[in-house]
Amino acid sequence: MAAPDAKAKTEAPAFRDFPTVPTILAGATENVRSYVANEKIQEAIGFPGKLADNWQETHDKAIGRFGELLEKYRSLKVYMDACVHCGSCTDKCHYFIGTNDPKNMPVARQELMRSVYRRYFTPAGKMFPSLVGARDLTKEVLDEWFTYYWQCSECRRCSVFCPYGIDTAEITMAGREILDYVGYGQKYSNEIIGKVHKIGNNLGLPGPALEDTLNGLEEDVKDDTGVDVRYPLDVQGAEVLLVTPSADFFAEPHIESLIGYGKVFHAAGISWTLSSKASEAGNFGMFIGNYDQLRKIAMRVREAALELGVKRIVVGECGHAWRVAYAFWNTLTGIGAGANDPFAVELQKQLDPNYKQPSHICEVTWDLIQQGRLKFDKSANDSRIITFHDSCNVARASRMGDYPGGQFDIPRNIIKAVANNYFEMAVDTTREKTFCCGGGGGLLTDELIDIRVKGALPRMEALKHVVDDHGVNFMATICAICKAQFTKVLPYYGFNMRLVGGVHQLVSTAIKLGNEQ
Amino acid sequence: MTTFFAILFYVAAAVFVLGLAFKILDFARTPAPLSIPTTPAPTTRSGVAFRMFREVVFFESLFKGNLWIWIFAAAFHFGLALVVVRHLRYFIEPVWFWVAFAQPFGMYAGFAMVAGLGGLWARRFLVERIRYISTPSDHLMLALLLLIGLTGLGMKFLMHTDIVAVKAFFLGLLRFDIQPLPEHPGLYVHLLLVAALMIIFPFSKLLHAPGIFFSPSRNQADNPRETRHLASWAAKLEKN
Numbered sequence: 001m002a003a004p005d006a007k008a009k010t011e012a013p014a015f016r017d018f019p020t021v022p023t024i025l026a027g028a029t030e031n032v033r034s035y036v037a038n039e040k041i042q043e044a045i046g047f048p049g050k051l052a053d054n055w056q057e058t059h060d061k062a063i064g065r066f067g068e069l070l071e072k073y074r075s076l077k078v079y080m081d082a083c084v085h086c087g088s089c090t091d092k093c094h095y096f097i098g099t100n101d102p103k104n105m106p107v108a109r110q111e112l113m114r115s116v117y118r119r120y121f122t123p124a125g126k127m128f129p130s131l132v133g134a135r136d137l138t139k140e141v142l143d144e145w146f147t148y149y150w151q152c153s154e155c156r157r158c159s160v161f162c163p164y165g166i167d168t169a170e171i172t173m174a175g176r177e178i179l180d181y182v183g184y185g186q187k188y189s190n191e192i193i194g195k196v197h198k199i200g201n202n203l204g205l206p207g208p209a210l211e212d213t214l215n216g217l218e219e220d221v222k223d224d225t226g227v228d229v230r231y232p233l234d235v236q237g238a239e240v241l242l243v244t245p246s247a248d249f250f251a252e253p254h255i256e257s258l259i260g261y262g263k264v265f266h267a268a269g270i271s272w273t274l275s276s277k278a279s280e281a282g283n284f285g286m287f288i289g290n291y292d293q294l295r296k297i298a299m300r301v302r303e304a305a306l307e308l309g310v311k312r313i314v315v316g317e318c319g320h321a322w323r324v325a326y327a328f329w330n331t332l333t334g335i336g337a338g339a340n341d342p343f344a345v346e347l348q349k350q351l352d353p354n355y356k357q358p359s360h361i362c363e364v365t366w367d368l369i370q371q372g373r374l375k376f377d378k379s380a381n382d383s384r385i386i387t388f389h390d391s392c393n394v395a396r397a398s399r400m401g402d403y404p405g406g407q408f409d410i411p412r413n414i415i416k417a418v419a420n421n422y423f424e425m426a427v428d429t430t431r432e433k434t435f436c437c438g439g440g441g442g443l444l445t446d447e448l449i450d451i452r453v454k455g456a457l458p459r460m461e462a463l464k465h466v467v468d469d470h471g472v473n474f475m476a477t478i479c480a481i482c483k484a485q486f487t488k489v490l491p492y493y494g495f496n497m498r499l500v501g502g503v504h505q506l507v508s509t510a511i512k513l514g515n516e517q
Numbered sequence: 518m519t520t521f522f523a524i525l526f527y528v529a530a531a532v533f534v535l536g537l538a539f540k541i542l543d544f545a546r547t548p549a550p551l552s553i554p555t556t557p558a559p560t561t562r563s564g565v566a567f568r569m570f571r572e573v574v575f576f577e578s579l580f581k582g583n584l585w586i587w588i589f590a591a592a593f594h595f596g597l598a599l600v601v602v603r604h605l606r607y608f609i610e611p612v613w614f615w616v617a618f619a620q621p622f623g624m625y626a627g628f629a630m631v632a633g634l635g636g637l638w639a640r641r642f643l644v645e646r647i648r649y650i651s652t653p654s655d656h657l658m659l660a661l662l663l664l665i666g667l668t669g670l671g672m673k674f675l676m677h678t679d680i681v682a683v684k685a686f687f688l689g690l691l692r693f694d695i696q697p698l699p700e701h702p703g704l705y706v707h708l709l710l711v712a713a714l715m716i717i718f719p720f721s722k723l724l725h726a727p728g729i730f731f732s733p734s735r736n737q738a739d740n741p742r743e744t745r746h747l748a749s750w751a752a753k754l755e756k757n
Contacts, residue, residue, distance in 0.1 A: 021646075022646070023645065024645050024646060024649055070547075071547060072547075072548065072550065072748070072750055073547070073548075073549070073550065074544065074547040074548060074549040074731060074733055075549060075553060075732075075733045075734070077543070077544065077547050078544055078728045078731045078732050078733070079732070081540070081722075081724040081725075081728055082722070082724060082725040082728030082729065082732065083722060083725070084655075084722045084725050085647070085650050085651060085652070085655050085722070086579070086583075086586050086590065086637075087583065087586060087640065087644065087646060087647040087650065088578070088579050088582035088583045088586055089582065090646040090647065090650065091646065092582070102646070102649050102650075105646060105649075105650065107650050108649065108650055111650065122720065123720050124654075124720045124721065128654075130653070131652070131653050131654050131657070132652060132653075132654045132721075133652035133653075133654070156555060156734075159555045159734050160555055160578065160581065160582075161578055161579070161581055161582030161583070162578055162582070163572070163576050163578050163579040163582070163590075163725075163729070164725055164728055164729045164732050164735070165555055165572075165578065165729070165732040165733075165734035165735035166732070166734075167553065167555065167734045170553070170734075291550065291751065291754075292754070295751075295754060326741060326742075327551065327552045327553070327741045328551055328552070328741070330741050330742070330745050330746075331550070331551060331552065331741070331745055331746045331747055331751070334745070336741070336742060336745065337742070337743060337744075337745065338744065338745035339745055339755075341755050357742040395556070396555055396556055397553070397555075397556060398556060399556055399557065399739055403560075404556065404557035404558060404559060404560060404739060405557040407556070407557070408557075432555075432556070432557060433581075
């Protein structure tokens, strides 16, 4: 199987007159493959460097690991058994819609593993493999797993429409875990995990560089506003520890939101700090479905919080990081309630009893707005006509505020509090039915640009409608991956790459810092 | 034939009950180490019970997903439920009032069930995406259910069998006192297929029935801020 030719020209698919039923084009993306991690990358994070020379050994290891995962994860076990092939999910995946490759239909993606599950773990598959669609695990099957489990962004859209709630993300994670376990990792994600351990963040930005960047930022904001807004690093005894995706430190438009967080804390008079140890909110351990990595990466945040003595932990604009923080941190590290290991107990004592759990930066900002502690000049955003893209991990895997669905309302409330022109995209493409940007779940890498562009199709179609109907020129979002992905793919669809930005970028533009008049 | 069917139904009932019990215990004892409800999700257990109720009774997610499948699936499942209720009269004496009340509805439900199955099967041929994901066992399962429904309707409307004797046979089975089963080819086929369905159930995709109750994305409350979800195997990691 040849690697995709990096020079081959990727083109955006045509906008559809919807609703159209996607047709099938077998094998359409079978050659769009992630780069395989080399030995150095694999071994740095405790995985075998490469596949065993002897296939039988790899085969046995993979099946063994599959069996272990079936014992460890009820999700995997139930999802392997419960699917009836009803077809409800078949037209819900953005990668299928954009590529027409039938193996990108959620049920077909699951079937890549389910067929092997049946063969090795069910009586029917052991006795009548062809009748029930069971097959042996071969090198070709493993290659297919690698290809198609790295064409899933773990966005969970399919799980919304499944009558049994089968979440392909859980199966993709298990597939990737087995691949890593036999020495068949993805370069992009595993390299990043190595960097987060070695340097502290996904982008490999060392402490001193981070400090320079933040100092530069303070100067820029001073020039721009005349106010000394601070962007502090490793400040002992600060009230808030902000953990944010490292892209916020230098990538456009991410940095505009980081500027916004600082202005919010400044205007509200809250002391805060970033941490060089936990200078990354992202947790690619989730993408590869590896519990140990997920936990180790999350543990850095607990350590940083303990060292800095902060009272509250706040997470910046990052989709999967918010899922990990909201839904997993308590389980993984005891940031929250109920853990009883000494460090977790100490942290719980240290944290403000009102904020034992991590908060999203949008929750912080919205609370402050409701308390009347922030003032805005909404007209400063008048040149913008805004829409909001719900990021999948925020929308379908976490929450904000104290009621289900708060994750949809709070960012929109903030936008409406800081700007005058706001329009929704089509309802079947927002909130819990939102479409992935096309680059999530560990796919934000150049060699996958073909499916990244094609997978963005449904979102681009919905965007096109509000651009045409309302003149929308700003799509706000609260995810670093969404921002990076859209910046890259918007031009393929004829949009300006600057059309995407953060919610706190809008906050930053409109917020009054107390020096007005 | 009476002896054959008596043994068959004892075996089928044993496989069905034990097989299902094994799978349910297996689902129940497998830990769910992380909080993964598909959000927005209810924050309380009673909210989850209500979500599950809507899912099991109204197929809420399927309704959001695909209206055609929902219509056929609802016709089949509601039809089947009423037909099963109608068949309870073969196993109880005296017949409960609500089972007696449901008799006429159960009759029409048989048609709804068959129509629903026909629709679901047609999709497996007509819709390209569904054709792609269908396995031979998917077709056989539909054929099995459809034949059960058709033979049942056949005995009701075309060639009657002695249902008093059928009832005596099943009541006898329950008391371990075997009574003669009427000689009727339609009945033989009907009962043979029902027994086959019972035997296949714990080994097939029919496990979606118990499975939904154990699906973490649906049965978990969205409460990670209040509750720590910790699997026993994950708790061991905290020791080091």
